[in-house]
Amino acid sequence: xxxxxxxxxxxxxxxxxxxxxxxxxxxxxxxxxxxxxxxxxxxxxxxxxxxxxxxxxxxxxxxxxxxxxxxxxxxxxxxxxxxxxxxxxxxxxxxxxxxxxxxxxxxxxxxxxxxxxxxxxxxxxxxxxxxxxxxxxxxxxxxxxxxxxxxxxxxxxxxxxxxxxxxxxxxxxxxxxxxxxxxxxxxxxxxxxxxxxxxxxxxx
Amino acid sequence: xxxxxxxxxxxxxxxxxxxxxxxxxxxxxxxxxxxxxxxxxxxxxxxxxxxxxxxxxxxxxxxxxxxxxxxxxxxxxxxxxxxxxxxxxxxxxxxxxxxxxxxxxxxxxxxxxxxxxxxxxxxxxxxxxxxxxxxxxxxxxxxxxxxxxxxxxxxxxxxxxxxxxxxxxxxxxxxxxxxxxxxxxxxxxxxxxxxxxxxxxxxxxxxxxxxxxxxxxxxxxxx
Numbered sequence: 551x552x553x554x555x556x557x558x559x560x561x562x563x564x565x566x567x568x569x570x571x572x573x574x575x576x577x578x579x580x581x582x583x584x585x586x587x588x589x590x591x592x593x594x595x596x597x598x599x600x601x602x603x604x605x606x607x608x609x610x611x612x613x614x615x616x617x618x619x620x621x622x623x624x625x626x627x628x629x630x631x632x633x634x635x636x637x638x639x640x641x642x643x644x645x646x647x648x649x650x651x652x653x654x655x656x657x658x659x660x661x662x663x664x665x666x667x668x669x670x671x672x673x674x675x676x677x678x679x680x681x682x683x684x685x686x687x688x689x690x691x692x693x694x695x696x697x698x699x700x701x702x703x704x705x706x707x708x709x710x711x712x713x714x715x716x717x718x719x720x721x722x723x724x725x726x727x728x729x730x731x732x733x734x735x736x737x738x739x740x741x742x743x744x745x746x747x748x749x750x751x752x753x754x
Numbered sequence: 755x756x757x758x759x760x761x762x763x764x765x766x767x768x769x770x771x772x773x774x775x776x777x778x779x780x781x782x783x784x785x786x787x788x789x790x791x792x793x794x795x796x797x798x799x800x801x802x803x804x805x806x807x808x809x810x811x812x813x814x815x816x817x818x819x820x821x822x823x824x825x826x827x828x829x830x831x832x833x834x835x836x837x838x839x840x841x842x843x844x845x846x847x848x849x850x851x852x853x854x855x856x857x858x859x860x861x862x863x864x865x866x867x868x869x870x871x872x873x874x875x876x877x878x879x880x881x882x883x884x885x886x887x888x889x890x891x892x893x894x895x896x897x898x899x900x901x902x903x904x905x906x907x908x909x910x911x912x913x914x915x916x917x918x919x920x921x922x923x924x925x926x927x928x929x930x931x932x933x934x935x936x937x938x939x940x941x942x943x944x945x946x947x948x949x950x951x952x953x954x955x956x957x958x959x960x961x962x963x964x965x966x967x968x969x970x971x972x973x974x975x976x977x
Contacts, residue, residue: 617832693815
């Protein structure tokens with residue numbers, strides 16, 4: 551486990567124009583090169599899918615579906631925007647569709663609740679370590695629960711801002727809405743989250 | 755009383771226009787002018803300061819969310835999955851079965867109401883039509899010959915069937931003739947020497963239900 555924001559910074563390997571060049575070669579017939587794109591974008595895509603679905607198994611499934619979709623639709627990429635933008639938009643749309651389809655944001659709430667009460671957590675290894683672990687787990691579970699209780703459209707905004715660190719303009723471009731909409735929805739989402747996480751004040 | 759009012763007012767959220775910019779201010783998305791205005795307001799308004807802290811807290815909490823570290827499966831393995839080969843077909847099928855039509859609630863409600871009224875209207879019209887049909891046939895058939903005369907010679911007896919429909923005849927003719935009843939018609943028949951007469955002048959004065967004006971079978975035993 552690791553903090554996502556750190557990885558997002560560590561994954562800063564996007565060199566200007568390199569993805570587009572790779573895509574051009576793939577479209578020219580070197581289909582095996584898609585594996586490189588897959589390796590580059592997997593972690594970020596998985597993080598987004600995990601934030602949106604709330605479970606590692608679902609996130610894995612969704613990530614693979616996203617890549618399959620991208621592979622199939624690579625010919626539709628016209629180069630109007632950067633490949634990263636195109637791919638991210640596709641990933642976000644797929645995650646939103648998945649959430650709407652599965653109503654996962656409701657179902658996973660139960661999973662998070664049950665996970666926080668699971669007996670495996672109460673196994674003591676060392677007193678202090680256990681307390682710290684438990685606190686971390688509780689915080690994690692509550693944050694995830696609060697996030698999953700948001701509407702998918704709001705949740706994806708929060709994830710894009712807090713995890714990916716995108717600007718309002720980038721988010722608006724990827725979601726196809728105005729920066730004003732991004733600002734107002736993000737503000738509302740944060741206010742809702744703060745209300746839901748009231749009891750964690752002082753622990754974070 | 756004044757104290758209560760003050761505390762109640764203190765609990766109300768600030769109605770300043772700057773309040774909605776707090777989130778954007780936190781993300782550094784405000785222009786210089788808006789930022790300065792907001793900073794000035796924050797220095798004065800405790801409620802907005804509290805709200806700003808709330809937003810920062812929410813942001814901090816989400817950034818603490820940890821994602822399980824996963825090793826990406828090899829692309830070859832992903833591409834080799836049977837579902838990948840049928841990806842397009844599967845996606846198409848999925849999109850068909852899980853297809854949703856997003857219609858705004860007011861539009862959907864209006865459409866449902868229109869459908870309901872349409873159905874009700876169609877039913878009502880249909881009923882009206884049926885009622886009219888049950889009344890109208892005698893009137894529409896009034897244009898048909900007034901008297902149908904059928905003679906079926908039988909060895910021992912004659913069966914004469916005459917049918918008179920209710921009709922609206924010109925006043926001049928209807929006034930001169932007496933109303934035709936079953937008994938009257940039978941009497942008329944008996945007095946006639948020939949059974950081949952066509953009762954052209956026989957009609958009803960005004961409108962009468964067809965059931966009253968219909969002559970049924972008249973049997974005359976052979977003399």
